[in-house]
Every structure is written in C-alpha cells, then in structure tokens.
Amino acid sequence: MKASLKTLVFAALLVLFFAACQQPGGNSTGSEYMPDMGHSIAYEANYYNYYYQNTWGSEEEYYKMVQPRTPVKGTIPRTSTGKNGISIPGVGSMPYAYADTEEERTRAINELIDNPYPITDKGLAEAKDLYEVNCGICHGNKGDGAGYLVRDEDPAKGIEAGKYPVQPANFLLDEFVNASNGRYYHSIMHGKNLMGSYADKLSYEERWNVIHYIRSLQAKDKKLAYNQMENTLNAIDKPAGDMVLASAVVMEHHNEEGHDNGHDSDHHGHDHGDHKEGSHDDANHHHGEGEEHHDH
Numbered sequence: 001m002k003a004s005l006k007t008l009v010f011a012a013l014l015v016l017f018f019a020a021c022q023q024p025g026g027n028s029t030g031s032e033y034m035p036d037m038g039h040s041i042a043y044e045a046n047y048y049n050y051y052y053q054n055t056w057g058s059e060e061e062y063y064k065m066v067q068p069r070t071p072v073k074g075t076i077p078r079t080s081t082g083k084n085g086i087s088i089p090g091v092g093s094m095p096y097a098y099a100d101t102e103e104e105r106t107r108a109i110n111e112l113i114d115n116p117y118p119i120t121d122k123g124l125a126e127a128k129d130l131y132e133v134n135c136g137i138c139h140g141n142k143g144d145g146a147g148y149l150v151r152d153e154d155p156a157k158g159i160e161a162g163k164y165p166v167q168p169a170n171f172l173l174d175e176f177v178n179a180s181n182g183r184y185y186h187s188i189m190h191g192k193n194l195m196g197s198y199a200d201k202l203s204y205e206e207r208w209n210v211i212h213y214i215r216s217l218q219a220k221d222k223k224l225a226y227n228q229m230e231n232t233l234n235a236i237d238k239p240a241g242d243m244v245l246a247s248a249v250v251m252e253h254h255n256e257e258g259h260d261n262g263h264d265s266d267h268h269g270h271d272h273g274d275h276k277e278g279s280h281d282d283a284n285h286h287h288g289e290g291e292e293h294h295d296h
Contacts, residue, residue: 112182127213145170
C-alpha cells in the first residue's frame with residue numbers, strides 16, 4: 001500500500017513537472033514561470049503599451065503612469081531664453097520653422113540671412129574639428145568637394161577610388177560663396193540629395209559656427225580675411241572684434257584685483273598674527289613677573 005502511494009505521488013509530481021515545462025507551439029504560448037521577469041514592465045515616457053500579464057497594477061493605473069508629467073517648477077526649454085532675457089547656452093535643440101520641402105528650402109534661403117553668433121577665433125577653432133569630422137569626409141577639409149569618399153584612384157600608392165556616387169558640393173565656387181547662410185543651415189537640418197540630416201549631431205550653436213568655418217575656408221581660398229577682428233568676405237557676418245578682447249581684458253583685470261586682494265589679506269593676516277604674537281609675549285612677560293613676585 002505504501003509503495004503504491006509513493007508511486008502515485010511520484011507520477012503526479014512527474015506529470016506536474018512536464019506540465020510546468022510546456023513548450024510553445026501551434027496555438028499554445030506554453031507556460032511561463034514568473035512572466036514579469038520575461039516581460040519587463042519598463043515603459044517609455046508618453047508611450048502606452050500595456051501588457052496584460054503585468055501584475056503590479058491595473059490597466060487604468062498603467063495608463064495614468066505613462067501620461068506626461070508636470071515640469072518641475074522653474075523648468076525652461078533648452079537653448080531658450082529665461083527670465084530677464086538671460087540666454088541659455090545652445091547645447092540642445094531649437095525649434096526650426098522650415099519643413100523638408102523644396103518650397104520651404106527656398107523660404108529658408110531667403111529668410112535666414114544673419115548668423116546669430118559673431119565670428120570668434122574660439123568658435124572657428126571648435127568648428128574646425130566639427131567640420132572635419134562631420135563634413136570634411138565628403139566636402140573636403142579645404143571645402144573643395146574633394147573629400148575622402150570621392151578621392152581619386154592612385155594604384156601606385158594602393159589607393160582605391162572613392163565609392164560616393166555623387167559629387168559633393170564645392171563650397172569654394174562663387175555659387176556657394178554668394179549663397180545665404182540659410183542655404184547651409186537648411187541643409188544641415190534636413191540634408192540635401194544623398195546627404196543626410198546632421199541636426200542630431202550638431203547643436204544649435206555648433207551648426208552656426210560650422211557655417212562660420214565654411215566661410216573662413218572660402219575667405220582663405222580668395223585670400224580674404226574672416227576672423228574675430230575682420231571680415232572682408234561679405235557684409236553679413238559680424239566679427240566679435242573688440243568685444244571679445246574687451247571682455248578678456250575685464251576678466252584679466254578682475255583676476256588681478258582678486259590676486260592683489262589676496263595679497264593684502266595675507267599681509268593683514270601677518271600683521272594680525274604679529275600683533276597676536278606680541279600680545280602673547282607681553283602676557284608671558286607679565287605672567288613671568290607675577291611668578292617672580294609670587295616666589296618672593
């Protein structure tokens with residue numbers, strides 16, 4: 001009897017084991033142990049995708065969780081202007097009012113004339129690296145449209161011809177020298193022909209500084225000036241000029257004043273310390289006299 005009971009229990013456990021390991025197939029999804037581990041309850045912001053086997057809450061609760069949150073008090077959009085006209089550094093995105101159509105491209109070319117940033121040596125230096133990484137591979141580091149992807153074949157050096165199927169724009173041609181800044185900016189935002197968009201690779205300020213750098217390449221080719229102090233290429237883009245130098249002088253003067261004040265504080269501290277030391281000696285002197293009087 002005991003042996004039969006053991007056999008029955010064993011058989012039941014065996015059936016339960018195989019049932020628990022049921023594999024999917026046909027119209028059956030199979031069995032899952034702890035499905036929450038196999039189907040993460042993680043969710044994306046503002047995206048509703050309820051999974052019916054989630055056990056932590058109801059469908060209504062999940063729907064509420066994916067709704068947009070109220071921004072923290074004082075939150076401002078990136079690169080926008082805060083209170084009192086304080087400018088937020090252009091490190092993120094800015095609204096762009098021109099769609100990816102030929103009509104909107106023409107409108108951008110006609111309306112986006114001024115570069116919102118002045119020409120600075122620092123901006124040009126930073127934009128040089130950005131240009132050579134993102135643009136130079138096609139347009140060439142000189143801006144002549146002879147980038148690595150369109151290189152000429154040189155069997156003697158083992159160099160194969162570039163594989164790019166079209167000729168990239170040559171920025172040194174008069175067509176591009178005379179083009180408005182909007183033509184460049186719209187192409188960066190939406191791309192043109194086989195060129196894709198670089199809106200997600202360059203920030204607002206970086207895009208405009210890259211355009212400054214392209215202008216500097218055009219000026220160099222024509223033996224003209226395009227830098228922080230002078231622009232003889234066009235009458236549109238404004239050099240930062242003395243504003244940056246004046247700002248640097250003010251900062252240097254401010255730092256020197258702080259350095260001098262530090263020295264004055266040191267001298268004052270030494271004098272104060274000397275005074276304390278003298279007081280200490282006087283105290284010791286009087287104390288010694290008192291001890292001598294006490295000995296007598």
